[in-house]
Amino acid sequence: MAENNKQKKLTLITLILMIFTSVFGFANMPRSFYLMGYGAIPWFILGGITYFIPFAFMMAEYGSAFKDEKGGIYSWMEKSVGPKFAFVGVFMWYSSYVVWMINICSTIWIPLSNTIFGIDTTSNWGILGLNSTQVLGVLGVIWVSATYLISKRGISKITKITSVGGIAVALLNIVLIIGAIIISILNKGQFREEITSTMSFVNSPNPAYQNVSSVLSFLVFALFAYGGIEAVSGLVDQTENPEKTFPKGILMAAAIISVGYSLGIFLIGIFTNWAGTLSGENINMANVAYVVMNNLGYTLGSSMGLSNSLSIQVGNWVARFVGLSMFLALTGAFFTLSYSPLKQLIEGTPAKLWPGKMAVIDENEMPINAMFIQTIIVAVMVLFVSMGGSSAKLFFTMLVLMTNVAMTIPYLFLSSAYISFRKKDNIEKPFIILKSKSFAIFIGVIVTAVVGFANFFTIIEPAIHGDYKSTFAMIAGPVVFAVAALLIYANGEKKKDI
Template sequence: MNKEKENGYSISFWGFITIIFLTVYAIANSEQVYYQMGYASITYILIAAALFFVPYSFIVAEMSSAFKDRKGGIYSWMAESVSEKFGLVGTLIWYGAFVVMWFSASTICVSLSVALFGKDTTSTWHIFGLSSAQTLAIIGVIYIVIASFLTTRGLKSISFLSNISMLTIIIIHIIIIGGGIILFVKSGFKFAESFDYTKVSSYFYGPNKDYASFLPALSFMVFSIFTFAGMETSCGLVDQVKDAKKNVPKAIIVSTVIITALYILVILILGVVCNWSDTFGKSGVNLANYSVYIYQQEFYRLGTVLGLSQSSSIALGEWVNRIIRILTLIGLTSVPIRIYTPIKHMFEGLPEGMIPKSLQKLNKNNMPANAILFQTCIIVFFIMLLGFGGDSVSALFDKMTLMTFVSGTVPISFIIYAYIKFKLNDNIKKDYEFFSKKGGIIWGSICFAVVTFTNIFSIIEPALNGNLDDTFWVALGPVLFGVLALILYKKYEKSHENIGDLKHSPVNS
């Protein structure tokens, strides 16, 4: 039965666009790609939008509508289209991406430092004779333990805090984009960063020496793909959209245009605000603190065009940085929800016996406390391992960021592969289709090739340059959780006396 009829309401066209926007868009994505690739990042954003975001959005919308009555979310998509084994591996790697994300918990220290001092001083932090990287690891562990403990207290006591987090995001956008527009007008519509339109290379290589040649620039695609990730969450609601056949495709196209245009707008505003070499061409800038330098430069320049003295302009930059970081810290009130959500999606809908029962057990607050504890132990172990691995703070933060981005895009390949099998299986009932069978297979294959090749290359690229250590860490998340899934499935398989009951082949619907 259609949920619209069951619930008595439906999601409007613009309502669905809003859901997509809140799921996919983040201003930090624009800031990060500008830091890494300058204006050239616009080229990669456009490629990712055309060859990934649009087809992937239709892919997950089709699968979500076909399996809307299944409880297991993306696990159901993959298990029904391919097999339970494939579904468990893909889902656990997807879940692992959220766990790997928390390996970078130590980056909270950057926000703490800027909130207190107006600038990033984390490279000088030392406690108990430990190095700065080790010190930050200890603080990151304390942070994740406290957040996990609060998560076990129940949704009722923490869910209202998410509204505070959303408000801080809106305020930060107003400050950054508003300040950039005022600076652009007051400076006579001039860009701080120049662009040579006559050189083809300017469209593919930025000022960052780390991405100034073909192979590293190619590996940058994983970041541009990640900026559009998350549609599998939004499209779980397609069956509740009013007149879905008409409105879902339109909403996806309109959302693509809005999000892509906004990313490009922010990148251009950053070009107004920051001369790349002056802002980032110094030691100590990394993937955890680059935004500190953006805001400092933006509001220092804004102060000067408004007639403030040099010292007052510097102070303005520091205080705006403080305000933004304080808002960021307030926004961390949503962390317990973000810790709990992937656990819920990971364990909900899996067949009985596929994962240990203890991980599904709920405490008196109706929270899976054992699963949260297990997840916290994994995160703490790797935070400590990374922090005490001998890297500098900048190298540590850069490694953590790359791990997060690769881990976050690898599961997408599993979902797209399942979609190709889904289109080939005529026995699976499809409520409605955005692609024809042939078109879906073609677009699915293109999307799969783009995402999979980008991930493989991002993993091996450091090794090609002689940095085996980075390749190991970047590949660790997907490999670790993939192996764990195979172990769990083997145990699940052995626990069944009648192996033929297991779904080694796609399930007919």
């Protein structure tokens, strides 16, 4: 039995792939270039330096200090600050991932459609009298149910799928890098989006991103592009030699992701002219990744001297590859995030907070009953949104807005708890990156301030443009989730042995 458990442990490479799959969003690079051009690069560097890399340091220190704790970020915050603080933070964080799952159940079919047909045809899908939205809803229910049936068999099944997703994204980046370099050589170093001066890395070619408000909103986008590293923190206890492997995996993944975003944005400019390719009215945040990579294939073909029709075919096949890679990456992320946040919520928190047998962990170390309940909730919500008409869609839009801030507020909980973590000398810390306690506390304050600013600006930005409903929804989200968490906790406190 011990040998079987040993085989289930995560290796360094598997851990890095899981982190990479959960954090790195390939689409963030073409979306960033679409919004800011080369001007996106300094903001990603700033976000990496002031938030992502120091936050990754914190996660690594937490992870090695609490390597024997099964509750992930709940355990970290509970040991550093207290149980109520930790429960509110982890419950808000978990709630946002449930909404993310509901959203992905319907949108994951877009990259699959691009894989099969070369374009997004989901708006035309219909069968047995169901319209496209309803068909996507039914497919979403099948998807989340299949995820549950596979995931309940244990972490080894999840790691196989997430590893495929991580490899797919890595290959997609290799295609971008090699394709851009070949085009640069064939065009003798001439960029399609010319770099005229250092201001090319400051100003945006996008007319909508010319004022302070819009540029600051991009900083928020850059910060949120780094989100998700805490999601795999609950896997410390399932990692080989966790004291060394876990922090090493987090740091290596953080370095690759930080450099990768900036490099990818820079390379897109080699084969993409913003005004010529991305200024059309039909270009948007949902399809820009496919447009950019289709353009990579087309430009590669034309640079090699192929005919226009052949170049178009090359572009279409590259777009299909993008669709397949993003489908596999989303699949990997879905499996990881349908299990890891719930694992941390259930395993970390006192069992008597939860009704019935919801807190039961099976022989595969999976919170099997909680996973089943989560699957039912997601499936019902997907059907409600897809079958409920315009009012249901409006409700879901507001729900997404409510979780935009709620998803990142736990980062504030974690970074502020880190300050307390470093102050407590009674917590054994086998792995310390920030050697000076005062400097570590200073870094904790800086990260907390940066995330706090990002959340504050995210909340007020719609109101600046007159959209007060969105601002209200983003304020209401954290309030609603926090009140729900406090009610659950208060109810649990009435029971004994909590």
